[in-house]
Amino acid sequence: MIAVVDYGMGNLRSVEQALRHVAPDASIVVTDDAKVIANASRVVFPGQGAMPDCMRELDSRNLREAVLQAARSKPFLGICIGLQMLFEHSEEGDVAGLGLLAGRVSRFAHGLQDAQGNRLKVPHMGWNQVHQKNHRLGDGSFALSPASGGKLDRGMSNSHALWNGIAQDARFYYVHSYFVQPDDASLIQATSDYPQPFVCAVAQENLFAVQFHPEKSHAAGLQLLQNFTQWNP
Amino acid sequence: MLAKRIIPCLDVTAGRVVKGVSFVSLRDAGDPVEIAKRYDAQGADELTFLDITASSDDRGIIFRIIEQVASQVFIPLTVGGGVREVNDVRNLLNAGADKVSMNTQAVVNPQLVADAAARYGSQCIVVAIDAKQVAPNRWEVFTHGGRKATGLDVVAWAKNMQGLGAGEILLTSMDCDGQKKGFDLALTRAVTDALEIPVIASGGVGNLQHLADGVKLGGADAVLAASIFHFGEYTVPQAKRFMAEQGIEVRL
Numbered sequence: 001m002i003a004v005v006d007y008g009m010g011n012l013r014s015v016e017q018a019l020r021h022v023a024p025d026a027s028i029v030v031t032d033d034a035k036v037i038a039n040a041s042r043v044v045f046p047g048q049g050a051m052p053d054c055m056r057e058l059d060s061r062n063l064r065e066a067v068l069q070a071a072r073s074k075p076f077l078g079i080c081i082g083l084q085m086l087f088e089h090s091e092e093g094d095v096a097g098l099g100l101l102a103g104r105v106s107r108f109a110h111g112l113q114d115a116q117g118n119r120l121k122v123p124h125m126g127w128n129q130v131h132q133k134n135h136r137l138g139d140g141s142f143a144l145s146p147a148s149g150g151k152l153d154r155g156m157s158n159s160h161a162l163w164n165g166i167a168q169d170a171r172f173y174y175v176h177s178y179f180v181q182p183d184d185a186s187l188i189q190a191t192s193d194y195p196q197p198f199v200c201a202v203a204q205e206n207l208f209a210v211q212f213h214p215e216k217s218h219a220a221g222l223q224l225l226q227n228f229t230q231w232n233p
Numbered sequence: 234m235l236a237k238r239i240i241p242c243l244d245v246t247a248g249r250v251v252k253g254v255s256f257v258s259l260r261d262a263g264d265p266v267e268i269a270k271r272y273d274a275q276g277a278d279e280l281t282f283l284d285i286t287a288s289s290d291d292r293g294i295i296f297r298i299i300e301q302v303a304s305q306v307f308i309p310l311t312v313g314g315g316v317r318e319v320n321d322v323r324n325l326l327n328a329g330a331d332k333v334s335m336n337t338q339a340v341v342n343p344q345l346v347a348d349a350a351a352r353y354g355s356q357c358i359v360v361a362i363d364a365k366q367v368a369p370n371r372w373e374v375f376t377h378g379g380r381k382a383t384g385l386d387v388v389a390w391a392k393n394m395q396g397l398g399a400g401e402i403l404l405t406s407m408d409c410d411g412q413k414k415g416f417d418l419a420l421t422r423a424v425t426d427a428l429e430i431p432v433i434a435s436g437g438v439g440n441l442q443h444l445a446d447g448v449k450l451g452g453a454d455a456v457l458a459a460s461i462f463h464f465g466e467y468t469v470p471q472a473k474r475f476m477a478e479q480g481i482e483v484r485l
Contacts, residue, residue, distance in 0.1 A: 011330075017304050048354050049353060114234060118452075119426075121429060123356060125454070126454070127235070216308055217308075
């Protein structure tokens, strides 16, 4: 059973519908019951809205421990605020997160411009390219890894299982004004540029979390969700 | 980098997609679920549904349409029309909308925008503005499907809505809508330059150059069009290839 954590925020139905689409035989439950989360084989932790409200609603339902426990013990997918909440602190409302991962959540600066001098809007809204870490190219060579400072990764590909079947630089749908800054760079699984690189995916053992919305990212997003439903870390 | 978005717009009434000329004289364009699936397959970046149903008796139809579309189409869906209270926002989100657009009611009760953004987040609150030029470089906000003048200046109103928590502005030129002569580029530029949030240009697209101009000259973050796609003049991939050839970043 796949549990989608419901703490009263955001459009959970999109996540549920997309999971049903990629895993028609799976049992998918949208729940605010800590016991159901504890019994699930996989947990999706989505979210939309403001970080202070999300933390407050999570605590008002007494779900903090259940989410932390799941994030430490079973295949766990954080989406958008569900990524940001895993960190120690957010600039949005100056609130503490769950503190599972070391690092902070910061806002995009005001007055951003692209290379041509065009103004970049916030929220960062729309389809942007995701640069996967250690992506293995079809020709047997390896992609540049933004996380390694642009050095060419050679040797064994350790591309994460959740990127299976997803092209390097595939576009995913984003809508957010804040981004995560992990203390430990080895957690980083992908970056996007706006205009500077920012972290859009992290992983640690049984946990994978993304800033974009796979449930709204067409074929690439559905592939990532399907990979998650079959992932055995 | 972030791609500029192409958004087909489906005006829905009585369960059918229709298209008007300058907000009147409707023409039938087909079944909304079938049309949504077609645009999804073509690679549209989002879809916008505007419920232009006059009678509140028919309000249930849009919910069923959104539910059907959301179970089969996995790109962002915006729904507007007839939103009067925060509960309407919740019901549309629950039906499968990702964003809800408000127009007349934002003018009648601006607090609704603030309350909805506070409850559900700015990312899902779109304020639609119907703009009519009243003087050189001055546009006025109209409501009630373009029938009622408000006296509000479009640029000032858009900034007000941004301040209350709108995450995006859907900007329609009433002068250009249905004319197929291109967006009102001066209007688009004036609004997008005044705002930090994204602006969707709408009203007037007749060919692919108009879409490119909306981005390059108007400064729009996304372009919305209806009739050029509904009646088969152009496909979404044709539009994207054209824009890419003009140096615009698009999702191909």
